[in-house]
Amino acid sequence: MTETLSIVGHERPIRVLLRAMASGRTAHAYLFWGPDGCGKERVARYAAQLLLCKDSGALKRGAPCEHCDSCAKMRGEGHPDMHLLAPGDKVISVEDVRKLQETLSFQSFERGRKIAIIRDSFRMSREGANALLKTVEEPPPETHLFLLAHHRSQLLPTLVSRCQPLRFDPLTDGEVEEVLLLKGVEADDAKVLASLSGGSAGMAMAHDMESLIKARDEADSVAKNLRVMSPAERLELSERWSKDKESLPLRLDCLERSLRRMQADDPDALDTMGRLFTVSALIERNVNLQLALDALFLLEDDGGWEELV
Numbered sequence: 006m007t008e009t010l011s012i013v014g015h016e017r018p019i020r021v022l023l024r025a026m027a028s029g030r031t032a033h034a035y036l037f038w039g040p041d042g043c044g045k046e047r048v049a050r051y052a053a054q055l056l057l058c059k060d061s062g063a064l065k066r067g068a069p070c071e072h073c074d075s076c077a078k079m080r081g082e083g084h085p086d087m088h089l090l091a092p093g094d095k096v097i098s099v100e101d102v103r104k105l106q107e108t109l110s111f112q113s114f115e116r117g118r119k120i121a122i123i124r125d126s127f128r129m130s131r132e133g134a135n136a137l138l139k140t141v142e143e144p145p146p147e148t149h150l151f152l153l154a155h156h157r158s159q160l161l162p163t164l165v166s167r168c169q170p171l172r173f174d175p176l177t178d179g180e181v182e183e184v185l186l187l188k189g190v191e192a193d194d195a196k197v198l199a200s201l202s203g204g205s206a207g208m209a210m211a212h213d214m215e216s217l218i219k220a221r222d223e224a225d226s227v228a229k230n231l232r233v234m235s236p237a238e239r240l241e242l243s244e245r246w247s248k249d250k251e252s253l254p255l256r257l258d259c260l261e262r263s264l265r266r267m268q269a270d271d272p273d274a275l276d277t278m279g280r281l282f283t284v285s286a287l288i289e290r291n292v293n294l295q296l297a298l299d300a301l302f303l304l305e306d307d308g309g310w311e312e313l314v
C-alpha cells in the first residue's frame with residue numbers, strides 16, 4: 006500500500022494544492038489547519054513527495070511516479086531534503102527554528118527542492134515564530150514549508166498572513182472508517198470507532214472504544230451543564246481534569262466537539278469554545294494546568310488569562 010492510495014478525504018485542500026503545483030505556482034509556505042489526526046501531515050508528506058519526485062511530469066500529473074529513488078526514500082527511511090520539525094509536547098524554541106533555517110540554507114542533497122514540515126507549529130515560541138517569519142518572507146530558493154496547526158488563530162497573525170492557509174475539515178464518519186479499515190481494524194470495530202472519532206482518524210486509533218465513549222459522554226454533560234453547575238462543582242471538575250494529565254487532550258477534544266454541536270442553538274457554547282481555544286493554546290505552552298482549567302471552567306469575565314501568560 007502506498008501513501009498515495011491511503012489519503013482519505015480532503016478533496017478541496019488537495020485540489021487547491023495540486024492545481025497550484027501543476028501550474029508552477031506552489032507557495033513557499035503553506036499553513037494546513039484543521040483538527041488533530043485528520044490527515045494534514047499525510048497530505049503534507051504527499052505534497053513533499055510530489056515536489057521531490059524526479060519524474061518531471063509528476064507535478065503536472067498531480068501524482069508522484071512511485072518508482073524514482075526520491076519516491077523510494079520518501080516511502081522508506083526518509084529523504085535527506087525532507088525535514089520534519091516535530092516538537093512532541095515541547096515548545097518549538099527559537100534555537101529549533103534557527104537550526105532548521107540553517108539546514109534549509111544549504112544546497113539540497115539531491116540538487117532539487119527542500120521541504121520542511123512543522124508539526125504542531127502552534128507550539129512555536131514567540132521568538133521562534135518571529136525568526137521563522139524571515140524564512141517565510143524570503144525563503145531560500147526551491148524551498149517549501151508546510152506548517153501544521155489545529156487552528157490558524159493559534160499562530161502569530163503576521164506569520165499566518167505570509168502563508169497560504171488551507172483549511173482541513175474533520176473527516177466524515179465514513180472516511181474515518183475507511184482509514185481504519187486501511188490500517189487493518191476489524192470492520193465492526195471500525196464502524197463504531199469511526200462514529201466516536203469526531204472526524205479524527207488519529208483519535209480513533211489512539212484510544213480504545215470504552216475510553217472514547219466515556220470521554221464523549223462526560224464532555225457532552227460538561228458542555229450542557231457547565232453554566233448551571235455551582236462554583237464548587239466547577240472547581241472540582243477543574244481539579245479532576247488537571248490531575249489526569251494523560252486523559253486531558255482527549256477530554257478537551259471531546260469537549261470541543263460537544264460545544265461545536267451545541268453552538269447553533271446555544272450562544273453560550275460559542276463563548277465557552279472561545280475560552281477553550283485560548284486555554285488549549287496556553288496548555289500547549291506548559292502553563293499551570295489547574296490555573297488554565299480554572300480559567301476555562303470558572304467562567305469569570307476577564308478569564309484570568311493575563312496571570313497565566
Ligand SMILES: [Zn+2]
Nearest residue numbers: 058070073076
Ligand atoms: Zn518519483
